[in-house]
Amino acid sequence: MSDKLTIGKLAGATGTKVETIRYYEQIGLLPAPERSAGNYRTYEDAHLRRLSFIRRARDLGFSIDQVRELMGLADRRDQSxxxxxxxxxxxxxxxxxxxxxxxxxxxxxxxxxxxxxxxxxxxxxxxxxxxxxx
Amino acid sequence: MSDKLTIGKLAGATGTKVETIRYYEQIGLLPAPERSAGNYRTYEDAHLRRLSFIRRARDLGFSIDQVRELMGLADRRDQSxxxxxxxxxxxxxxxxxxxxxxxxxxxxxxxxxxxxxxxxxxxxxxxxxxxxxx
DNA sequence: GCTTGACCCTCTAGCGACTAGAGGGTGCAT
DNA sequence: ATGCACCCTCTAGTCGCTAGAGGGTCAAGC
Missing domain, CATH: 1.20.5 (Single alpha-helices involved in coiled-coils or other helix-helix interfaces)
Structure with a gap:
């Protein structure tokens, strides 16, 4: 519900480093957010949920590719x-x-x-x- | 006793890949051997022993730095x-x-x-x- | 003597998953 | 207006190899 996070806030909220978030964006794991007038990344709740999912899966030792696969599967909610x-x-x-x-x-x-x-x-x-x- | 090994023979004798041996030389883990007329590396028994030590330690999960340390210690035979x-x-x-x-x-x-x-x-x-x- | 094929050479870039640093801009409080 | 925390991009480093390009060497067979 608390929209519009800076990258630092998102990092704090998810226990991720700022650099890691930018890295996830770079490799296409986390979608690129809008930018503010001053070119700051502005994240929404959807990003927060996505990154939490990624963090949790990574903490469980899933590889980046596995996380990608799991997220792809999670989005097809009517499938088995x-x-x-x-x-x-x-x-x-x-x-x-x-x-x-x-x-x-x-x-x-x-x-x-x-x-x-x-x-x-x-x-x-x-x-x-x-x-x-x- | 069987002096003068090519890199391929040394690789075979120790279960190491040729590229890995060259890599160990590059990072200073294995000393650079003499070269033949055709610029081939020519290894001696000392190299074979050294590389066997490295392989065994690596197989036991020691890091490259730890192997370096262990070899340094092994060479000081009168120390505790x-x-x-x-x-x-x-x-x-x-x-x-x-x-x-x-x-x-x-x-x-x-x-x-x-x-x-x-x-x-x-x-x-x-x-x-x-x-x-x- | 010429070709074939296995072997060797150097150099560079890639892997996974970040991390660190240079060199600069932004935003807010005092 | 000044300081400081935060943000930006870009590049290079980590670990321990591995793979590939583009070439040279050597021994055997014809």
């Missing part, structure tokens, strides 16, 4: 939302895979770190483990 | 290896934090996805959750 479900599922699965990768990595590091006897570098197990043939 | 331990610990902790973040994210997505009734987009809970006052 199965496509939305698919995007969300793909993203969740990718995250689960990344968690598995990182867990394996952390475990390997645990082994390395536990083997450290804190002597000199010459017989450091961590360095040894990294350098295959010393 | 506590500094090595510190770098490894910092990295492991950062990974654990990232895992926690991603787990929270995946759980949020689970809730969203479970709420999807596969009806129209107009009453899609996923879209609703993204758009705060849609």
């Amino acid at each position: 939302c199965i496509a939305v479900d698919v995007v969300a599922n793909q993203h969740r699965d990718a995250i689960r895979r990344k968690i598995a990768d990182l867990t394996a990595l952390a475990n390997e590091l645990d082994v390395l770190i536990d083997s450290c006897t804190r002597n000199t570098v010459a017989d450091c197990r961590i360095i040894e483990a990294l350098a295959p043939s010393g | 290896c506590i500094a090595v331990d510190v770098v490894a610990n910092q990295h492991r902790d950062a990974i654990r934090r990232k895992i926690a973040d991603l787990t929270a994210l995946a759980n949020e997505l689970d809730v969203l996805i479970d709420s999807c009734t596969r009806n129209t987009v107009a009453d899609c809970r996923i879209i609703e959750a993204l758009a705060p006052s849609g």
Whole structure:
């Protein structure tokens, strides 16, 4: 209801940086707003809603392209939302895979770190483990 | 023992791409080798060892800067290896934090996805959750 | 000896998603 | 009228590569 926001107000209202908003405009993620007499961007409530959507999706780790896709789907309100479900599922699965990768990595590091006897570098197990043939 | 590798052989021996090796040379991570008459890079065993170290550390998720630091420490063989331990610990902790973040994210997505009734987009809970006052 | 094809060279630009900085204009309060 | 916070555009930097253009080298086969 509070129309006509400056870019700074919009940034504050959504927890986004001013530069990021201009960037989103540049890549066509957020539509370019009207300009004031002094060439300032003047945002309306529609922009605020759009940017909130973007922020939330980005916070959930969706890529810019996925956000674009989700917004495209969200605008076709009479269609089935199965496509939305698919995007969300793909993203969740990718995250689960990344968690598995990182867990394996952390475990390997645990082994390395536990083997450290804190002597000199010459017989450091961590360095040894990294350098295959010393 | 098998001296004088071409960049392609070195790449094959370490599982690195040729372009990546040239990149490592450019940023000063791997020392520039001698050149043949035809201006080809000619690598020696020392390079092979160095690159293997780099690869292994990178595979464990260490950043380029951390690899640089670890190599610097590895070369001072009479020093204490506590500094090595510190770098490894910092990295492991950062990974654990990232895992926690991603787990929270995946759980949020689970809730969203479970709420999807596969009806129209107009009453899609996923879209609703993204758009705060849609 | 000439061609083919695999390999090598340099240089530049691109990816994702911003972030930072230079160099300047606007708007409002004192 | 002066100061200051805010806004504008444009360019370049971040990280760790990757890809492509446009060329040179080398060994093998005919």
